[in-house]
Amino acid sequence: MMKLIYTLADHSDDVNYCALSSSCLATCSMDKTIRLYSLNNFSELSYSPLRGHTYAVHCCCFSSSGNILASCSTDGTTVLWDTQNGQRLAVLEQPSDSPVRVCQFSPDSTYLVSGAADGTVVLWNVESLRLYRSGSVKDGSLVACAFAPNGNFFVTGSSCGDLTIWDDKMRCLYNEKAHDLGVTCCDFSSLPVSDGEQGSRYFRMASCGQDNQIKLWLFSFADYLGAELKYKCTLSGHSAPVLACAFSYDGQMLVSGSVDKSVIIHETKTGNILHTLTRHTRYVTTCAFAPDALLLATGSMDKTVSIWQFDQDQHFAGSGLEDKPKMSVENWSEEEVSAWLCAQGLKDLVECFKTNNIDGKELLSLTKESLTSDLKIESLGLRSKVIRKIEELSIKMDSVSVGIPDEFLCPITRELMKDPIIASDGYSYEKEAMENWISKKRRSSPMTNLPLQSLVLTPNRTLKMAISRWLETQQKYNETT
Secondary structure (H helix, E strand, O other): OEEEEEEEOOOOOOEEEEEEOOOEEEEEEOOOOEEEEEOOOOOEOOOOOEOOOOOOEEEEEEOOOOOEEEEEEOOOEEEEEEOOOOOEEEEEEOOOOOOEEEEEEOOOOOEEEEEEOOOEEEEEEOOOOEEEEEEEOOOOOEEEEEEOOOOOEEEEEEOOOEEEEEEOOOOEEEEEEOOOOOEEEEEEEEEEEEOOOOOOEEEEEEEEEOOOOEEEEEEEEEEOOEEEEEEEEEEOOOOOOEEEEEEOOOOOEEEEEEOOOOEEEEEOOOOOEEEEEOOOOOOEEEEEEOOOOOEEEEEEOOOOEEEEEEOOOOOEOOOOEOOOOOOOHHHOOHHHHHHHHHHOOOHHHHHHHHHOOOOHHHHHOOOHHHHHHOOOOOOHHHHHHHHHHHHHHHHHHHOOOOOOOHHHEOOOOOOEOOOEEEOOOOOEEEHHHHHHHHHOOOOEOOOOOOEOOOOOOEEOHHHHHHHHHHHHHHHHHHHOO
């Protein structure tokens, strides 16, 4: 069901953290470096490793666009890097000069949070690269942080075991003693869920700790002034402290890594264990899913990063977990074409295609004649195989459904949302449609028909970005058909 497809062993010391964008994998280590890899073939990028921190790098994360990478270190700084060329964009110094243990972008990348060993937490304005707000927890070091999908709240976890909810003005809204021996990590699922109680809607959050436990929480907010965590259940399976946890992009799975050297993948809804991976030989310190595919990275104190993928034919009934099509072939780079050739057993043609600058658009325009005259491929059988593989690829891409995902449609108008908001019932609607609904003195939910606890409409930035990415993909798809 799960297969190991790559093992990266470039770091010379413990791997502390890994993060994935739609095109890159970033890893950071006690060896003071950050390394970047292409997701197409897992080759290290030409400008990697990134050097600049003077001590161990504890955490790294991508902006929503993937164009900026943040890393934080024992040296008391959080550094922003340009992922296109590896250039350093800014060095953000923690006001207390304390070692920075964790950093996270808000969903729209307006803000960046950095949490330090002395308990200070700083909210940076990414556009101005200036400190926006700061605060601190009562006890312990800041070791975990995650933004709620709506972007207005974030949660921090401390070494004394507390989970604390903050709003984007750095007001402390809620505090919960979660893990007796200290929190180690926390993460939000990006999709809302129903708790089954009077139609209430929540976001799932997971936390893990030194107490060997993974806890699932339901995060709710009534308006901009209130938010709370409601304990849901505890997931078992690890026999030692759990150091990392992360949700899959669709929220159906939760992965965790532990001092017991294992990685466990849970089905979120039932808590059942789907997979137990035992590749690493020392503590598993980090795990991360890709933002839009069933690709998993795990890192360890054994200095390696393992890349895992679900078998292509593996499906989970009712979960929507299936092999997702890549971007339109026409938009493939030369490197992506090379990776495709290798996957098709045509590795010997990679150098020839690179020499002739064959990208996705050129690939689709190839004919038997051009393979002979332009690429000088003499073998008739080889030319026929290339053309057959290209035709199979075109058929596969043409079969991609271009229907609008149901979650992108407003429940009121059943049209694609342009400015989605989250109402107090937990559902997302087109802003104008919901405002019209309320203006007609309707105080009930369009979805549940239950009274709305609040008339506050919160921008759903995560959904808006998802719709935008989908529209871009459809535009590229249409240009090729």
